[in-house]
Amino acid sequence: MAEHKHVRVAVIGSGFGGLGAAVRLRREGITDFVVLERADSVGGTWRDNDYPGCACDVPSHLYSFSFAPNPEWPRAFSGQRHIRAYLEHVTDTFRLRPHLRLDSEVKRMTWDAQRLRWQIETSSGPLSADVVVSATGPLSDPRIPEIPGLDSFPGRVFHSARWDHGYDLRGRRVAVVGTGASAIQIVPSVQPLVSRLTLFQRTPAWVMPRADRAISGAERRLHRRFPFTVQARRGLLWSIRELQVQAFTRHPGELGPVEWLAKRNIARAVKDPALRAKLTPDYRIGCKRILLSSSYYPALARPNVDVVASGLSEVRGSTVVAADGSEAEVDAIVFGTGFHVTDMPIAERVVGAAGQTLAESWKDGMQALRGASVPGFPNWMTIIGPNTGLGNSSMVLIIESQLNYLADFLRQLDVLGGRAALDARPGAVRVWNERVQERLKRTVWSTGGCTSWYLDASGRNTTIWPGTTTEFRRATRRVDLAEYQVLRVPARVNAPAEVAA
Numbered sequence: 001m002a003e004h005k006h007v008r009v010a011v012i013g014s015g016f017g018g019l020g021a022a023v024r025l026r027r028e029g030i031t032d033f034v035v036l037e038r039a040d041s042v043g044g045t046w047r048d049n050d051y052p053g054c055a056c057d058v059p060s061h062l063y064s065f066s067f068a069p070n071p072e073w074p075r076a077f078s079g080q081r082h083i084r085a086y087l088e089h090v091t092d093t094f095r096l097r098p099h100l101r102l103d104s105e106v107k108r109m110t111w112d113a114q115r116l117r118w119q120i121e122t123s124s125g126p127l128s129a130d131v132v133v134s135a136t137g138p139l140s141d142p143r144i145p146e147i148p149g150l151d152s153f154p155g156r157v158f159h160s161a162r163w164d165h166g167y168d169l170r171g172r173r174v175a176v177v178g179t180g181a182s183a184i185q186i187v188p189s190v191q192p193l194v195s196r197l198t199l200f201q202r203t204p205a206w207v208m209p210r211a212d213r214a215i216s217g218a219e220r221r222l223h224r225r226f227p228f229t230v231q232a233r234r235g236l237l238w239s240i241r242e243l244q245v246q247a248f249t250r251h252p253g254e255l256g257p258v259e260w261l262a263k264r265n266i267a268r269a270v271k272d273p274a275l276r277a278k279l280t281p282d283y284r285i286g287c288k289r290i291l292l293s294s295s296y297y298p299a300l301a302r303p304n305v306d307v308v309a310s311g312l313s314e315v316r317g318s319t320v321v322a323a324d325g326s327e328a329e330v331d332a333i334v335f336g337t338g339f340h341v342t343d344m345p346i347a348e349r350v351v352g353a354a355g356q357t358l359a360e361s362w363k364d365g366m367q368a369l370r371g372a373s374v375p376g377f378p379n380w381m382t383i384i385g386p387n388t389g390l391g392n393s394s395m396v397l398i399i400e401s402q403l404n405y406l407a408d409f410l411r412q413l414d415v416l417g418g419r420a421a422l423d424a425r426p427g428a429v430r431v432w433n434e435r436v437q438e439r440l441k442r443t444v445w446s447t448g449g450c451t452s453w454y455l456d457a458s459g460r461n462t463t464i465w466p467g468t469t470t471e472f473r474r475a476t477r478r479v480d481l482a483e484y485q486v487l488r489v490p491a492r493v494n495a496p497a498e499v500a501a
Contacts, residue, residue, distance in 0.1 A: 005034075005127045005128075006117070006127065006128045006129070007032050007033050007034050007127065007128075007129050007130075008030060008032040008033060008129065008130050008131065009025060009030065009032070009033035009034075009129060009130065009131045009132075009133060009410075010033065010034055010036060010118065010120055010127065010129035010131070010132050010133070011025075011033060011034070011035045011036065011132075011133045011135055012036050012106055012132065012133065012134045012135055012136055012346070013035075013036075013037065013044060013134070013135040013136045013137060013140070014035050014037040014039075014042035014043065014044060014091075014100065014135075015042075015043065015044015015045055015046065015047075015087070015135065015137050015140075016044065016065075016087070016137075016395070016396055016399055017044070017135030017137055017383035017384055017399050017402075018035055018037070018042075018044065018133075018135035018383070019035070019042060019087060019090055019091060019096065020065060020135075020383070020396075020399050020400065020403055021035075021133045021135055021383060021403060021406060022035050022094070022096045022099055023065070023067065023068075023090065023094045023096070024403040024406065024407055026094060026095070026096075027067075028407050028410065028411075030410065031099075033099055034099055034100075034101050034127070034129075035096065035099050035100050035101065036101050036104045036105075036106055036120075036122055037100060037101065037102050037103075037104060038103070038104065038105035038106070038123070039102065039103070040102050040103055041088075041102065042087055042088060042091050042100070043084045043087050043088070044087075044137055044140065045137060045139045045140060045161070046080055046083045046084045046087060047084055048140070048161045048162070049080060049160065049161050049163075049182070050080055050081075050163060050165075051160045051161075051163040051182065051185070051186055051189075052163075052185075052186060052189035052190055053185035053186055053188065053189030054079065054080035054182070054185060055077055055078065055079040055080060055185060055212075056077055056078055056079075056080075056083060057077065057181065057210075057291065057292045058077075058393070058394045058395075059076055059077060059237050060073035060075065060076060060077060060078040060082075060215075061073060061230060061233045061234045061237060062234055062237040062238060062241075062393070062394045062396070062397075063078070063083070063394050063396055064086060064234075064396060065090065065396060065400065066231075066234070066400060068089075068090050068093065068094075069227065069230040069231065069234070070086055070089075070230075071220055071223030071224045071227070071230055072220055072223075072224075073215055073220075074214065074215055075212055075213065075214055075215060076211065076212050076213050076215060077210065077212045077292070101122070101124060103123065103124060104122040104123055104124040104125075105122060105123040106120060106121070106122050106346070106349060107121040107122060107123060107349060108120070108121045108349050108351065109121075109132060109349060109350045109351065109380075110351040111351065111352050111353050111377065111378060111380075112128070113353050113487075113490070114489070114490065115128075115419075115489070116130070116378070116379070116419050116420070116421045116487060116488075116489055117129060117130050117379075118130075118131075118132045118379065118380070120132070130379060130413075130421075131379045131380075131381070131409075131410065131413070132379065132380045132381070133381050133382075133383060133406060134346060134350070134380065134381070134382045134383065135382075135383040135384070136344065136346045137383075137384055138339060138340075138341040138344060138384060138389070138463070139161075139339045139341070140339065140344075141339055141340045141344065141345050142159040142160075142161045142162060142335075142337075142338075142339055142340075143337055143338050143339050143340050144159055144335050144337060145177075145312075145335075145337055147312055147313070147314065147315055148313075148314045148315065149314050149315035149316055149317075150315045150333075152315070152317070153315050153317070153318070153333065154317065154318055155318060155330065155331045155332050155333065156331070156332040156333070157332070157333045157335070158332075158333075158334060158335070159334075159335045159336075159337070160178075160182040160183070160186060160334065160335065160336045161182075161339070167332065169190050169193050169194050169332065170193045170194070171193075171194070171195050172194050172195060172330075172331040172332055173194065173195055173196040173197075173198075173328070173329060173330045173331045173332075174190065174194045174196070174197050174198070174330060174331065174332045174333075174334060175197075175198045175199075175200060175312070175320050175328065175330040175332070175333045175334070176190075176197065176198070176199050176200070176334045176336060177200045177311075177312050177333065177334070177335045177336065177337055178200070178201075178202075178335060178336035178337045178338070179199070179201045179202070179203070179204060179205050179336075180205065180289075180291075180336055180337075180338055180453075181289065181291055182336040183199070183336035184205065184207060184291050184293045184296040185293065185296075186334065186336060187199060187296060187299050187300065187305075188293065188295035188296055188298070188299035191299040191302055191304065191305060194304065195304065196304055196305075196306070196328075196330075197304060197305045197306070198305075198306045198308060198320070198328040198330060199300065199305065199306070199307050199308065200308050200310065200311055200312045200320075200322060201278070201279075201307055201308065201309055201310075202310070202311035203281070203288075203450070203451075204278065204279050204280060204281045204309075205281065205288060205289075205291050206259070206262045206281055206285040206286075206288070206290050206291065207262065207265065207266075207290075207291045207292070207293055207296055207297065208258075208261065208262055208265060208290055208291070208292055209265055209292070209293075209294045210292040210293050210294045210295075211292075212294075238393070238394075238397070238469070241392055241393040241394075241469075242393075242468050242469065242470060244392050245392065245393075245467065245468045247286070247444075248286050248391050248392055248443060248444050248445070249439070249442070249443045249444075249466050249467060250442060250443075252284055252286065252442075252443070252444035252447055252448060255284060255285050255286050255444060258285055258286075258290075259284065259285040262285055262290075263280065265297070266279055266280060266297060269297035269298050269301060270297050270300065270301050271301070272301065275300065275301065275307060278307050278309040279297065279300065279307070281450075282449070283448050283449040283450035284444055284447070284448035284449055284450075285444075285448075286391065286392075286444040286445075286448060287444050287445060287447075287448025287449060287450035287452060288448075288450050288452045288454075289391060289452075290392070306328065308322045308324070308326055308328075309324070310322040310323040310324040310326065311323050312333075315333075318330060318331070320333065338453050339453075341453055341454075341463060342365075342366060342453075342455070342456035342457070342462055342463065343359070343456075343457075346358075347359035347362060350377065350380065352374075352376040352377040352378075352380075353376050353377070353378060353423070354376050356376065358374065358377060361374060361375075361376060361377070362374075364458070365456050365458060365460050365462050366385075366386035366387075366456070366462040367386050367387075367429060367432075367433040367462065368382060368385045368386045368387075368424075368429065369424040369428055369429045369432050369483060370405060370432060370475055370476050371384075371385040371386055371387055371388035371398075371402065371465070371472075371476075372385055372402060372405055372406075372409075372476070373422075373423075373424035373429075373484070374424060374429070375423065375424045375425065375426045375429055376423065377423070377424075378421040378422060378423040378487055379413075379421045379422060379423075381402075381405075381406055381409065383399060383402050383403075383406075384398065384399065384402070385402075386433075386462050386463070387433075387436045387440075387461075387462060387463065387464060387465055387466075388402070388465050388472070389454070389463045389464045389465060390464070390465060390469070391444075391445065391454075391464055393469060397469040397472075397473075398465065398469065398472060400473075401469070401472050401473040401476045401477075402476060404473070404476055404477055405476040405477075405478075405479060408477075408478050408479045409422065409479050412479050412481060416486060418488070418489075419488065419489045420486060420487065420488060421486075421487040422479075422481075422484040422485070422486060422487070423484060423485045423487055424483060424484055424485075425483055425484060425485055428482075428483035428484075436465075436466060437460070437461075439466040439467065440461050440464070440466045443461075443464070443466050445461055445464055446461060
């Protein structure tokens with residue numbers, strides 16, 4: 001992209017959200033678009049997270065596009081390698097590669113109010129676009145906490161999403177920091193290899209058994225021959241999760257039996273009462289994401305594993321020190337400490353109509369109209385935006401709903417004709433956000449007694465959608481022009497009078 005180029009739509013990111021947007025654009029008859037990707041291949045979080053044991057905790061047939069069913073999923077819960085291969089397959093099947101601009105990291109996006117377009121600076125050159133679709137995702141930029149002395153640690157340090165495959169963990173003393181979705185997969189994968197594993201657990205997670213199994217050849221043949229069986233399987237998985245939503249959003253007390261089962265899961269795998277006490281959360285199940293693993297607790301019970309029920313507070317040479325004062329000598333530190341979810345770095349790079357960055361606009365907390373549009377940022381839409389996350393189902397369902405909204409957004413621009421832009425009205429955003437926040441008050445994420453990554457620095461839940469995926473799809477089926485201000489190219493000031501011939 002050596003020369004300046006203008007496109008109708010620029011999509012940022014090539015994970016599920018970005019590729020889904022690209023497919024939807026093509027299906028809407030729009031081919032004048034690019035997909036800007038900072039890496040050298042597609043896949044998003046499923047490209048970046050290739051740590052040992054990486055897999056999805058949503059069933060395979062639900063964690064895939066409805067318009068691109070995959071009869072060949074090898075397991076009920078697929079691993080990273082198969083999900084990434086699926087995204088490559090989608091890229092080829094829908095002929096998206098001509099639209100890809102790999103190794104093109106977005107450095108800055110600035111709204112040009114005079115021309116009603118976005119000026120975009122990338123690592124491979126500039127371009128402009130009428131509409132920008134930001135699909136960078138909330139799980140794209142790793143977060144490593146500031147630990148005194150970490151810079152002087154003589155061993156290896158890396159985040160789960162930037163795994164150092166050149167470093168052999170066999171026979172090493174390894175510290176794993178964090179007990180989230182990545183850590184519970186890493187620990188049982190590396191425990192048999194290392195000489196000593198020290199797990200720093202600030203808050204224990206609720207972990208349920210992972211009902212994973214190989215999908216038989218007979219099942220796959222059935223799905224290939226009768227495609228409707230794939231849709232039926234997907235529909236059943238979806239229905240079960242829709243029925244579960246009310247326990248998370250309206251009646252958290254109904255989660256009591258699930259919590260009892262989770263405690264039984266700990267008791268079966270961990271016989272040591274002291275360790276069992278460390279691993280038992282003191283908050284309502286569901287307040288943090290319920291994790292799935294059948295190997296995590298057994299790994300923690302092995303003799304070469306130490307569980308420190310305290311966060312990592314300091315590093316002194318090769319010694320890692322916990323907040324409770326306990327120490328361990330280690331050769332490597334692996335951080336499973338999550339991502340910049342409520343403070344996404346991309347927000348620092350988006351400059352709106354008033355010259356304000358998106359991060360500045362969101363300084364008091366993220367919010368967007370129907371999870372997509374932000375006032376002062378015309379013709380800019382985000383996929384997996386504020387309050388679109390799910391606590392118990394597949395994010396692909398949310399993505400597809402947002403793609404419906406995107407498609408209608410572009411249709412509305414066509415209907416308006418000429419040079420036009422849509423800017424979300426602050427009042428509409430306020431009403432939407434107040435409604436969402438009010439519904440969140442009774443959910444398990446607000447009443448469950450935990451502090452999670454769903455909450456921003458002020459304690460507000462700006463991440464989770466407090467309803468069913470059906471409700472979200474209904475809310476994003478159409479763009480309501482009353483919620484937007486229509487912008488036109490401004491008239492030239494003091495333009496010279498035309499001279500009659």
